Amino acid sequence: MRFHYDTSYLDQSRLLRYPRDKLLYGALFGVLALIPFLLPRYYVGEITYLFILSIASLGLMVLTGFTGQVSLGHAAFVAIGAYAHTYLLTLGVPFAVSAFGACSLAALIGFCIGLPAIRVSGLYLAMVTLAFSIVVEHVLGRWTSVTGGYSGLTVPSPVIFGVNLGGLVPFYFLCLTFLAVTVLLLHNLLSDRTGRAFIGVRDSEAAASGLGIWTAGYKVLAFVVSAFVMGLAGVLMAHKVQYLTPEGFGLIQSMEFVLMVVIGGLGSLRGAIFGAVLIGLLPTAISKLKPMLPSVVSGQFGLETFLFGLILALFVLFEPGGINARWIKLKALLQTFPLYRKDTYKRGRTYMKSERYR
Amino acid sequence: MTSLTIDNVSLSFGGVRAVQNLSFDVKAGEVFAIIGPNGAGKTSVFNIITRVFAPSSGRILVDGQDITAVSRHRIVGYGIARTFQNIELFEGATVLENLMLGRHRFAHAGFVHELLGSRKTRRFAAEARAKVEDVIELLELAPHRNSPVAGLPYGVRKVVELARALTTEPKLLLLDEPASGLNPEETHDLAFWIDDIRSDLGITVLMVEHDMSLVSEVADRVLCMNQGQQLALGTATHVQSDPAVVAAYLGT
Amino acid sequence: MMDGQIAQILQLALNGAAIGSIYALVALGLVMTYKATEVLNFAHGDLLMASAFIGWGLITFAGMPFWLAVLLTVIIAAIVGYLLDAYVLRIIVGQPQFAGVMLTIALAFMIRGGVSMAFGPTSRTYPTPWDGKTTKIGSVVITDLNLVIVAAALIVTALLFVFLRRTALGTAVQAASQNQLAAYLCGIKVKTLNSLVWAIAGGIAAICGLLLAPIALVDIGLWFVVLKALAALVLGGFGSMPGAIVGGLTIGMIEQFAGVYLPDGFKDVMAYLVLIVVLVIWPRGLMAEAHGRRV
Numbered sequence: 001m002r003f004h005y006d007t008s009y010l011d012q013s014r015l016l017r018y019p020r021d022k023l024l025y026g027a028l029f030g031v032l033a034l035i036p037f038l039l040p041r042y043y044v045g046e047i048t049y050l051f052i053l054s055i056a057s058l059g060l061m062v063l064t065g066f067t068g069q070v071s072l073g074h075a076a077f078v079a080i081g082a083y084a085h086t087y088l089l090t091l092g093v094p095f096a097v098s099a100f101g102a103c104s105l106a107a108l109i110g111f112c113i114g115l116p117a118i119r120v121s122g123l124y125l126a127m128v129t130l131a132f133s134i135v136v137e138h139v140l141g142r143w144t145s146v147t148g149g150y151s152g153l154t155v156p157s158p159v160i161f162g163v164n165l166g167g168l169v170p171f172y173f174l175c176l177t178f179l180a181v182t183v184l185l186l187h188n189l190l191s192d193r194t195g196r197a198f199i200g201v202r203d204s205e206a207a208a209s210g211l212g213i214w215t216a217g218y219k220v221l222a223f224v225v226s227a228f229v230m231g232l233a234g235v236l237m238a239h240k241v242q243y244l245t246p247e248g249f250g251l252i253q254s255m256e257f258v259l260m261v262v263i264g265g266l267g268s269l270r271g272a273i274f275g276a277v278l279i280g281l282l283p284t285a286i287s288k289l290k291p292m293l294p295s296v297v298s299g300q301f302g303l304e305t306f307l308f309g310l311i312l313a314l315f316v317l318f319e320p321g322g323i324n325a326r327w328i329k330l331k332a333l334l335q336t337f338p339l340y341r342k343d344t345y346k347r348g349r350t351y352m353k354s355e356r357y358r
Numbered sequence: 359m360t361s362l363t364i365d366n367v368s369l370s371f372g373g374v375r376a377v378q379n380l381s382f383d384v385k386a387g388e389v390f391a392i393i394g395p396n397g398a399g400k401t402s403v404f405n406i407i408t409r410v411f412a413p414s415s416g417r418i419l420v421d422g423q424d425i426t427a428v429s430r431h432r433i434v435g436y437g438i439a440r441t442f443q444n445i446e447l448f449e450g451a452t453v454l455e456n457l458m459l460g461r462h463r464f465a466h467a468g469f470v471h472e473l474l475g476s477r478k479t480r481r482f483a484a485e486a487r488a489k490v491e492d493v494i495e496l497l498e499l500a501p502h503r504n505s506p507v508a509g510l511p512y513g514v515r516k517v518v519e520l521a522r523a524l525t526t527e528p529k530l531l532l533l534d535e536p537a538s539g540l541n542p543e544e545t546h547d548l549a550f551w552i553d554d555i556r557s558d559l560g561i562t563v564l565m566v567e568h569d570m571s572l573v574s575e576v577a578d579r580v581l582c583m584n585q586g587q588q589l590a591l592g593t594a595t596h597v598q599s600d601p602a603v604v605a606a607y608l609g610t
Numbered sequence: 611m612m613d614g615q616i617a618q619i620l621q622l623a624l625n626g627a628a629i630g631s632i633y634a635l636v637a638l639g640l641v642m643t644y645k646a647t648e649v650l651n652f653a654h655g656d657l658l659m660a661s662a663f664i665g666w667g668l669i670t671f672a673g674m675p676f677w678l679a680v681l682l683t684v685i686i687a688a689i690v691g692y693l694l695d696a697y698v699l700r701i702i703v704g705q706p707q708f709a710g711v712m713l714t715i716a717l718a719f720m721i722r723g724g725v726s727m728a729f730g731p732t733s734r735t736y737p738t739p740w741d742g743k744t745t746k747i748g749s750v751v752i753t754d755l756n757l758v759i760v761a762a763a764l765i766v767t768a769l770l771f772v773f774l775r776r777t778a779l780g781t782a783v784q785a786a787s788q789n790q791l792a793a794y795l796c797g798i799k800v801k802t803l804n805s806l807v808w809a810i811a812g813g814i815a816a817i818c819g820l821l822l823a824p825i826a827l828v829d830i831g832l833w834f835v836v837l838k839a840l841a842a843l844v845l846g847g848f849g850s851m852p853g854a855i856v857g858g859l860t861i862g863m864i865e866q867f868a869g870v871y872l873p874d875g876f877k878d879v880m881a882y883l884v885l886i887v888v889l890v891i892w893p894r895g896l897m898a899e900a901h902g903r904r905v
Contacts, residue, residue, distance in 0.1 A: 009484035009491075015475070070708060116890040122707060123650055124848075127840050128889050131882035134837070138879045188475035192483060193466050196451070196459050203448035210408055211526060212434040212463035255715065262712055267450055301731070306723025313716035316709055317701050 051175040057260040057276035059229030065266040067222035068202030070126040073133025079249030081234025103231035110227025114220035140246040153244040265324025274323040360529035367416030376402040378586040394583035400566040437529035460525025461486040533565035628756035630862020631763035636839035637854035639814040645787040646807040649710035655836025656721035661816035662823040691812020695805040733829040841885040
């Protein structure tokens with residue numbers, strides 16, 4: 001329901017086109033910048049964690065939400081980023097070089113996974129990535145000389161240009177900066193030719209090929225970009241948790257990333273952040289609510305898993321577009337009130353189309 | 359204006375012979391229709407031309423160039439664009455985004471420029487948008503410019519599919535059942551558009567069609583296929599009165 | 611010594627066949643639901659795990675006789691399977707496959723969370739009629755449990771074969787899985803049949819869970835076996851029921867032999883390595899059906 005008042009075609013690619021957007025985003029950043037000075041330490045740490053999860057979620061969104069390649073094993077790239085970065089730091093490599101190296105390694109492995117992804121699609125790709133995640137977790141556990149195996153690996157503090165950014169507040173701003181840069185760069189990429197090509201590959205490979213899009217190349221590119229961003233999330237995650245173990249990067253974490261992008265809303269960067277915030281806050285919310293629940297509901301771990309499943313199920317069944325879709329509908333409601341009609345976004349019935357025999 | 363030559367092409371799927379020893383020419387600037395019963399191999403011919411399938415034998419020549427071995431995504435570089443029988447639009451995008459994708463093969467700023475959102479990228483995007491707007495104006499799609507494709511009525515989706523093919527600046531346009539699902543008024547509009555495309559834009563049109571009224575109105579020559587083979591080739595009236603065609607397809 | 615070598619190989623093969631039979635059965639349940647509703651049921655492993663817990667509850671808590679508990683568990687799992695398809699999965703009919711995958715993952719999480727909340731984290735076990743007993747065939751020793759597993763797998767497979775090939779209902783199930791529209795036009799109640807297939811798959815999952823629990827304990831981690839079954843499916847060819855069985859047995863044997871002949875640590879990931887290698891080299895699996903998209 002946005003009414004465009006562009007006066008030149010150059011306007012279409014401007015980042016913040018309207019004064020209202022500039023105001024709102026400015027306010028958002030203002031609030032985020034003030035949080036470390038207003039809220040207790042615990043919350044600052046929590047929100048830093050949310051920033052890191054958001055970066056990971058954005059990484060997976062590029063691959064699954066925009067290019068339509070399902071990956072159930074993306075925590076492996078976070079792990080690669082985290083462990084490679086820590087290893088390089090312990091060798092004395094400066095932070096920036098180490099971080100870039102770790103992300104590049106993740107991107108390289110993403111390239112290797114992307115190559116078979118060209119021929120393998122849909123369900124099969126989901127299974128290959130799932131198996132890949134399990135193998136990586138296993139390798140991390142066994143390659144004790146580099147990773148410290150299941151006994152864990154300590155992570156040095158991040159030091160950039162001699163300044164130790166490991167403290168609570170400096171690290172908060174470090175993560176916020178990385179998040180902002182990631183969002184900006186990805187937004188540029190995805191609103192332009194490459195992003196459209198990704199969507200083409202997702203929605204109809206046949207038509208995309210007919211328009212000159214090299215689908216194989218773009219699939220691999222999506223894997224590389226996605227893996228790089230996940231690697232970055234891994235780098236920051238390493239400093240956040242300060243002690244790495246393989247269990248933190250296993251199948252369950254991969255599933256949680258998928259939950260984030262699906263619940264958040266496939267195909268939108270905003271959705272990735274929504275999903276990350278929801279999934280990231282849920283454990284905290286549950287532990288706050290626990291005293292109020294009957295004692296029949298025993299272990300916290302079970303409740304968390306159950307609620308993840310329930311929320312995902314509800315979104316898949318009743319709001320496939322995720323939180324982002326709700327957000328868009330809410331905005332439309334506010335913009336066109338009181339003329340908004342409930343059926344504005346209603347879609348017609350779909351019938352079962354076999355994906356085996358078309 | 360581009361000519362197309364199908365030279366002794368065959369295509370088999372296991373035991374099923376979809377196309378058998380088919381040869382015909384499409385002259386530059388003409389509107390050529392392929393008709394025939396379902397399963398005659400008409401869409402298979404399209405799929406062979408656009409390299410969705412590789413023919414088991416034979417060659418495809420565009421302006422004399424052999425394109426039989428060209429990879430799928432390079433076909434559009436030879437000036438060939440197509441629409442699909444079951445609309446293959448990008449359902450998750452708006453009409454404008456679908457059309458902008460048609461400009462993919464043209465000059466663009468590199469990956470790094472895109473990442474940084476540089477002025478060069480924005481200039482290229484604006485140029486692409488200008489070209490796309492020309493097509494939107496030609497096919498009267500302006501009211502739907504920013505609508506998500508998924509919610510549009512069928513007739514409009516067909517036009518968007520045609521528009522998207524046109525944004526690639528083709529010299530040879532393949533239309534797969536362009537009139538299917540259109541009411542008589544929309545079919546009539548389509549006839550005018552196909553004629554405009556041929557005369558104003560200088561595009562050779564090859565179409566598969568079942569609607570004989572459209573074929574008679576717009577096609578210069580018609581090829582009738584049956585079971586993968588050529589049944590008759592000539593002007594619309596000639597083919598429509600051919601007894602073999604009447605027996606196999608048109609009925610009395 | 612040659613005899614010792616052969617004896618060891620036979621022992622490994624038998625153990626492999628036993629564990630492989632479980633993989634095969636789990637894979638069989640997965641294939642059935644996939645062929646019927648084109649949804650890969652990621653919750654299959656969790657149904658299996660939940661059945662083991664229910665069985666434990668019936669045997670130890672309610673003090674039921676063993677075989678009665680087994681029967682009741684299978685029936686409960688079958689009912690749950692039916693209800694899942696009839697009321698939950700039917701809502702997303704018509705949506706792309708991804709929605710089905712996501713929904714079954716969600717159900718898997720819910721079942722896992724629910725079981726964890728209800729039963730707590732400790733691993734348990736229950737007594738079976740074949741505890742601790744072994745049989746000696748020549749120079750090879752095989753536990754009675756493994757014998758029961760192989761026998762159960764054979765019986766279930768045989769029953770399924772008879773049902774699908776020789777009964778009218780089974781033929782209808784096959785028809786519905788091949789072409790839904792045509793089946794509807796023949797008067798087949800496709801939706802009911804699909805739910806029936808899910809019920810059968812649920813029952814099979816229960817049998818697998820009850821068989822696996824004495825080995826792997828009644829524990830949340832039981833659901834992991836579905837991942838091995840995925841490897842079995844890929845190896846045997848995705849849409850194929852005989853393939854599921856062949857794949858399962860093969861994976862079981864590969865694991866056993868890898869445990870002895872390959873360096874330490876390979877045994878656990880062998881199945882997944884096989885999955886990756888197979889899909890990279892043969893993207894359609896070894897015995898798969900044709901897969902195409904007409905444009």
